[in-house]
Every structure is written in C-alpha cells, then in structure tokens.
Amino acid sequence: MRERTELEDRLSAIARIERELDDAITLIELGEMEEDDTVITEGEGAIRALQAEVARRQVETLLSGEADQNDTYVEIHSGAGGTESQDWARMLMRMYARWGERKGYKVELIEETDGEEAGIKSATLMIKGHNAYGWLKTESGVHRLVRISPFDSNARRHTSFASAWVYPVIDDRIEIDIKxxxxxxxxxxxxxxxxxxxxxxxxxxxxxxxxxxxxxxxxxxxxxxxxxxxxxxxxxxxxxxxxxxxREEAASAEAASKSEIGWGHQIRSYVLQPYQLVKDLRTGVTSGTPYDVLDGELDPFIEASLAARIYGAADKVEDID
Structure with a gap:
C-alpha cells in the first residue's frame, strides 16, 4: 500500500505539472497576442517554478536504495578543540533539526551529552518522514567551521570540527539478528x-x-x-x-572518513569569518549565505551529493583557506 500510494502521488504530480505547463504556455501566448508584458511575466514565472519542482522531483527518483524510504538517525560528535567544537556540534545538531522541520518531518532527540562549558559532546536525533534516510545518507562525514570565537576574549578566529553520522531506522521488513x-x-x-x-x-x-x-x-x-x-x-x-x-564496497572509505574528526577528513566547510561561504568539498557546491544553511537550507548540497553518488563522484575540490 505504501508503494502504491507513492506511485499514485508521482503519477498525479506528473499530470499536474503537464497541465500547469500547458496553462503557462497558453498564458504567454495570450500575452504576446495582446502585447501584455505583465501576463507574459506571469507565465514565465510559472514555468520557472515548475522547472524548480521538476528538478527537485528528479532528485527524488534517485532515492531508490533499499532503506531510502526509512526514518533516519543522525548522530553528532564534537571533535578536538574543547568548548569551540562542542558549541559547533550543537549548531550542527540544530541545523539538521531545522532541515527536518522544514521538510515537515518529525524530529526527536534520542540522546544528548552536554559539553563541559557549552555545546554538546554528542547527540543523536531521530528524523521521521518518508525518504528521510534517502535524503540524508550522504551527510555522513566531518564538518568544519571557521569563525571569530565567542569564547575567546581576544576575538581571534578559530577552526572547529564536528562529525555527523547518518544511518537508517530499521522497520519490520528487515531482520537483524544480534547475539x-x-x-x-x-x-x-x-x-x-x-x-x-x-x-x-x-x-x-x-x-x-x-x-x-x-x-x-x-x-x-x-x-x-x-x-x-x-x-x-x-x-x-x-x-x-x-x-x-x-554491499556498496565502500566500508573502507567510510572508516577512513570517520577515523579522525579533523583536518583532511571534512566533507563541508562553513566559513563565517573573514568572509561568508559554505563549500561542499565533494561536489563544489557553494552558498554565500551560511546562516541560512545553518538554519536548515541544505537541499542544494544534499541534491548535488546524491546526484554525484548516483552518476559518479565529482572532481576533487580544494579546501577553503
């Protein structure tokens, strides 16, 4: 029934997009006949909106893995650096929680270990929703933050590391025997x-x-x-x-990426000072609005990494100074 519902939703979406595209084209043609720029602009705006929706739904077709439809756990760990990294770990946890809320998913805090002065040493979120694991499965890795430290009385720039580890919630269809x-x-x-x-x-x-x-x-x-x-x-x-x-013959690569929460293992850099930039080191995707990204706007990075995983790894991108 779940598979049937999903297929029905996809088919109805295709039919709706086709209707709205025809309506937009008709609107543009009408505007050209009447030489009404306002109507033409309205039709072009509708087509751009449809283009964005089609791109998003195209990425959704990549979520066909064995557990992609499942809920997911997101585990956050602070790296070396004490209070700085622990505060960054809390920011990272909030980022994924906000992303889940933006998607309409339910976010639950499963476990949290507070830092000594601020932030967290570790935490585990459960994000519940259709394709939650599929969307987040490429987010495992080390995340690097560069900023002026709020804990440094001399207002010096600090680099902090924290890691995310994403794995699926197991449902009744999958049996795992543990002694x-x-x-x-x-x-x-x-x-x-x-x-x-x-x-x-x-x-x-x-x-x-x-x-x-x-x-x-x-x-x-x-x-x-x-x-x-x-x-x-x-x-x-x-x-x-x-x-x-x-099964994906990537266990060794995963182990290497998690072996150390520090330099050389990061998947994404978030720079708040001296300039503002978020850069994914696997795909080259960037954003000049890091505070929006930290507030949960992760879809461009997620979509690019999913596409790279399916269609081939992106070229190596150099780290940010």
Missing part, C-alpha cells in the same frame, strides 16, 4: 534536563556490540526498559547500515 552474548549493556544516570528523576535513577542505557565496537545509547525516556528497547533498535540500525556500506 546478546556479543553485547555489553551498561546503565547510568541521564544528563541534562529532567529534574529529580534524572539525578537519582540509572535510566539511561548504553549497549556496546563487542565484535564491531559499535555503541548505541538512549536516555530520552524515564523508563529504563523504553531506553533499552530504543538502544537495541539503534544498534540494529547501525549494524544494518554497516552491512549496506559493505
């Missing part, structure tokens, strides 16, 4: 907001898959049992994502 003997389960007290209960109850759960070293943690529920169930689902999702990477 409990291969896992270590730890409970601990949650951090952050939550009142007296947080401070007195070991409700947070961390599961470590010993053969792979993969760790899944959850602390957003007051119930240890609910946190345990969520952590198991996250672990299954991580193992499934690992298997997907192996």
């Amino acid at each position: 409990e003997s291969d896992c270590r389960i730890d409970t601990y007290r949650s951090s952050g907001a939550g009142g007296q209960h947080v401070n007195t109850t070991d409700s947070a759960v961390r599961i470590t898959h010993i053969p792979t070293g993969i760790v899944a943690a959850c602390q957003n529920e007051r119930s240890q049992h609910k946190n345990r169930a969520t952590a198991w689902n996250m672990l299954r999702a991580r193992l499934y994502e690992l298997e997907l990477k192996k």
